[in-house]
Amino acid sequence: MTNPVxxxxxxxxxxxxxxxxxxxxxxxxxxxxxxxTLPPGxxxxxxxxxxKAKGLRLTSDNDISNLRVVTSExxxxxxxxxxxxxxxxxxxxxxxxxxxVYLVAEDQxxxxxxxxxxxxxxxxxxxxxxxxxHGFGVDAMQGAFTVWNxxxxxxxxxxxxxxxxxxxxxxxxVRGSGVFVxxxxxxxxxxxxxxxxxxxxxxxxxxxxxxxxSSTPDLISGGVFTISGSxxxxxxxxxxVTTLGQNDMVLDNWGKVASWVAKAPITSRGPSGIGxxxxxxxxxxxxxxxxxxxxxxxxxFNVYDGSLQSATFESIATYGDGSVxxxxxxxxxxxxxxxxxSTTGGTGESLVKGELVELAAVALSVKHxxxxxxxxFSGDISTSGDKVITIEIDGEFGTLVVDGTIRxxxxxxxxxxMSDHQLDLTSLRIDPTTRTN
Numbered sequence: 001m002t003n004p005v006x007x008x009x010x011x012x013x014x015x016x017x018x019x020x021x022x023x024x025x026x027x028x029x030x031x032x033x034x035x036x037t038l039p040p041g042x043x044x045x046x047x048x049x050x051x052k053a054k055g056l057r058l059t060s061d062n063d064i065s066n067l068r069v070v071t072s073e074x075x076x077x078x079x080x081x082x083x084x085x086x087x088x089x090x091x092x093x094x095x096x097x098x099x100x101v102y103l104v105a106e107d108q109x110x111x112x113x114x115x116x117x118x119x120x121x122x123x124x125x126x127x128x129x130x131x132x133x134h135g136f137g138v139d140a141m142q143g144a145f146t147v148w149n150x151x152x153x154x155x156x157x158x159x160x161x162x163x164x165x166x167x168x169x170x171x172x173x174v175r176g177s178g179v180f181v182x183x184x185x186x187x188x189x190x191x192x193x194x195x196x197x198x199x200x201x202x203x204x205x206x207x208x209x210x211x212x213x214s215s216t217p218d219l220i221s222g223g224v225f226t227i228s229g230s231x232x233x234x235x236x237x238x239x240x241v242t243t244l245g246q247n248d249m250v251l252d253n254w255g256k257v258a259s260w261v262a263k264a265p266i267t268s269r270g271p272s273g274i275g276x277x278x279x280x281x282x283x284x285x286x287x288x289x290x291x292x293x294x295x296x297x298x299x300x301f302n303v304y305d306g307s308l309q310s311a312t313f314e315s316i317a318t319y320g321d322g323s324v325x326x327x328x329x330x331x332x333x334x335x336x337x338x339x340x341x342s343t344t345g346g347t348g349e350s351l352v353k354g355e356l357v358e359l360a361a362v363a364l365s366v367k368h369x370x371x372x373x374x375x376x377f378s379g380d381i382s383t384s385g386d387k388v389i390t391i392e393i394d395g396e397f398g399t400l401v402v403d404g405t406i407r408x409x410x411x412x413x414x415x416x417x418m419s420d421h422q423l424d425l426t427s428l429r430i431d432p433t434t435r436t437n
Contacts (some may be wrong), residue, residue, distance in 0.1 A: 001157055004045070011160065017042065026067070036190065038062045040088065055099060058434030059108040061111065064426060071099040073125040073175070075364070080418040087112025087158075090361065094118045100126055102142070103157045105194060114147055114160040120204075121145050121167040126176035127211055135189015135254055136279055136305065138247075141210055141221040143180025144168065144313075149229060151194030152184055159197045166204035166239065173244055176325050177221040178206040183229020188252050189279060189305075190231035198232040204239035212246040214271070221245070223251040226280065230255030240289075245270040250291075253280045253306075261286045268293040275316065279305040286312045290339075296348045297359060298321035299342075303330050305318060315339030315379070320350025322359040325381075328395070330367050333373040341377060346410065348383035364391045371396030380404035386411040393418045400428070407431040 004025035010033045016024055017039065026047025029230050038044060039090055043063040049056060050070045055077040056169040058064075059216045069077040077099030085108050092101075092115070101121060102115055104119035105295060119399040124144035131150075132384065142148075144167040150159040160181065168174035181201060184193030192231075193430050203224055210221030223241040226232055241264070251265050257280065268286060275291035277299075281337045291300050291313060300316035311332060316325050324347045326335075366372055372395075381402060383390045391409045393416075400423055408415045408431070415430045 009080040009403045015059060038064075040084075045259040051075070051077070052428070054079065054095075054165050056140045058090050060084050060090070062087055063091040063093075065091075065093040068096045069099070070097070073099060073123050074128060076100045076102050077124075078200070080109070082107035082109050084108060085110055087114065091116045092119050094120045096120045096122060096368060098122050098124070098379045100124045100142070101145045103146070104148045104238050105156065106149055110151065110153075110156045112158065114158065114162070116160070116162045116165065119145060119163045119166070121174065123168065123172040124174050124176070127166075129176070133185050133189075133254075134187050135185060135228055138218050138220045139150060140227065141219070143177035143225060145178070146180040147196060148180070148227070149183045149194040149196040154193050154195070156194035157197055159199070161172050161199050163200060163202045164204055164238070165202070166206065168207035169205065170207055173207040173209040175209060177210070177225050178208045178223045178241070179203055179224070179228050180225045180227060181232065182225075182227025183231075185228030185254070189228050190265055191255065192320045193229065196230045198230060200234050200236075201232055202236045202238055203241065203372045203393060206239065206241040207244070208242075208248060209244040209270070210246070210248045212248070214246055216247060220247045220249055220252075224251050225249070226253045226255040226257055228254045228280065230416040232257045235260040237266070239266065240264040242267045243270060243273050246272060248273045248275065249277050251276045253278050253282055258283045259289065260284070263288050267294060268298045271296040271298060273298040275300045277302045277304060278308050282308045284310045289314055291316045293318045293320070293323055295323070299324045299327065301326045301392075303332055305330060308332055310334040312336040313338065316341050318343045318361060319345065321345040321361060321385070323348070323361045324359055324365055325361075325363040326346040326365065327362070327414045328370040328372055330369070331371050335375040337377045337379065339402070340379035340382070342380070342382045343388070346388060360388050361385050362389050364395060366395040368394045372377045373398040375400050375403045377404065380407060382407040382409065383413060384409045386413060388413045389417045390414070391416045393423060394420070397423050400429050405429045405431050
């Protein structure tokens, strides 16, 4: 590679790009820029770019590193030219933005890997984006960091390797979703076109607030969202993921994921949020940190659709009326909770597949059509709300092992209720002090 051409202003930068230079380094801050396009093969590093509206547009074989890109929160800080047929390799390394990172395959784009490492979206507001995937009765908001194959042609595959991606902070949560990866999907939330294949997705700190109005039944956001049409080999949440608003899922899967591991706390602080919700196909899920939800109808873990082979949790606790701990509506062969599973609320309104319904804060619920093969709880399973069932079994159940105590401490609450399936409870420790008034 040739020695970089060093520039110190916006005018020098645009002149240098026009001259045909392919290796450019920014010294300081280039401000007041209109949207800027990097021609194919151009590398850009160092310094800060400040834009008045849309930011830096990539074409093909662009490499940007050690760069800060600033625009308005509601604008796109980094995006790509969709008139090229092949992205080559787009590489982002140690990049910070104010504004969305939006890399998409649509129009003419039909190929090209995307590599991103140490990308931080400090703040972004994507609530106004028109294009949103639909499935399971809801639209899903784009992310502050979005990689999306929107080609309807099923032969178009885009690949990505995305590591150490962060979005938002406690002081400045992202408005919309945090990290969003997806392919082409239909109205039922199923992939039916172009595929986004992600070898690895790792995330740092994610903090979002979708800003969705109260009692909205058909719009959601996610802290980390794998959308229909995505095929992800491995997701690892290295940092905490926190959502603050109405209908903000923390971790949400509509795609195909082989392995998903969370190593830091998973927290929902808004109504109708869920710690982890699965609608797609997931192999192994392991959450090695607490899941906690705070808010009306905010649940811990749901298997609503698709498939999941194995789920392991450190602990799950929900705080709020209608806040179910674990709900299973499909087959789940293996479930393990190493600590406690607890809920504190009673009955309240919650969002379920695009409808607002009344739910009780059941700790463990297996619905008709769902089933658990083997379940092991090393701690207690408990509820403290009134008129709540701690364990509710309407589907199939193989074996249940609870090393702690099953407890229903609220008035007129029941530790265990089973419908058609009769599970042997003789080996379980059930607190007999259920209140009746």
